[in-house]
Amino acid sequence: MSDKSKPVSRRWFLLGVAVAIPAGAFAYQKIMHPVFDGDALTPPQAYELAMAGKITLIDIRRPDEWEKTGSAGGGHRIDMRDDDFVAQLMAITGGKKDLPVALICAAGVRSARLSNRLTEAGFSHIINVPEGMLGSRAGPGWIERKLPVEQP
Numbered sequence: 001m002s003d004k005s006k007p008v009s010r011r012w013f014l015l016g017v018a019v020a021i022p023a024g025a026f027a028y029q030k031i032m033h034p035v036f037d038g039d040a041l042t043p044p045q046a047y048e049l050a051m052a053g054k055i056t057l058i059d060i061r062r063p064d065e066w067e068k069t070g071s072a073g074g075g076h077r078i079d080m081r082d083d084d085f086v087a088q089l090m091a092i093t094g095g096k097k098d099l100p101v102a103l104i105c106a107a108g109v110r111s112a113r114l115s116n117r118l119t120e121a122g123f124s125h126i127i128n129v130p131e132g133m134l135g136s137r138a139g140p141g142w143i144e145r146k147l148p149v150e151q152p
Contacts, residue, residue, distance in 0.1 A: 038115060038119060038126055038127065038128065039126075039127040040127065040129070040138075041055075041129050042131060043104075043139075043141060044145060044147065046072070046102045046104065046127075046129045047072070047073060047142075047148070049100075049102070050072075050074035050075055050102070051074045054100065055100040055101065055127065056075075056076065056092055056093060056099060056102070057072055057074055057076065057101075057104065057129075058075060058076050058077075058078055058092070058102070058104070059071040059077050059078075059104050059133070060080040060103050060111060061079070061105050061106055061110070061133070062079055062081070063077075063079060063152065067152055069134070069143060069149060070149030070150055070152075071133075071149060071150050071152065072104050072142055072147070072150075073147060073148030073149055073150050074148070075150075076092055078092075080105075080110060080114050086121065089101065089118075097122050097123045098124045098125055100127060101118075101125065101126055101127065102126075102127040102128070102129055103115055103118075103127070103128055103129065104129040104132055104133060105132050106132045106133050106134045107131075107133075107134055107135065107136040107141070108129070108130035108131060108132045108136045109132075109136075111128050111129060111132065112128050115127075115128045129142075
């Protein structure tokens with residue numbers, strides 16, 4: 001290898017690193033902190049609207065999470081990993097994709113991801129509860145706000 005090829009190779013390597021690090025950080029941010037550009041509610045708003053029958057509230061966490069903390073009072077439970085999640089949601093909404101449906105998880109990450117997927121699948125009024133049950137950067141969460149929970 002000539003002396004001229006070493007600096008070129010080093011430059012290409014450094015350029016690759018300079019591009020890869022921000023790209024990796026961007027990908028990490030999109031995966032770990034997804035953004036949902038639709039409507040959002042605080043837990044008290046979600047509870048009030050669910051109790052008034054103005055939204056359908058869905059706790060999308062796993063059964064073991066419901067067991068530990070209870071689920072959002074006034075809501076329904078559907079494990080987001082269920083193969084028939086959409087069918088279960090459609091049964092709850094009477095087959096209507098235009099009804100307001102609010103999703104809550106532990107800290108808003110899974111509900112944001114699922115909100116995006118359901119919107120892409122044709123649901124027109126998906127709402128995220130970004131504080132979640134346990135709290136997040138968006139706020140203290142359902143449990144800390146001492147909102148009602150239902151035990152499985």
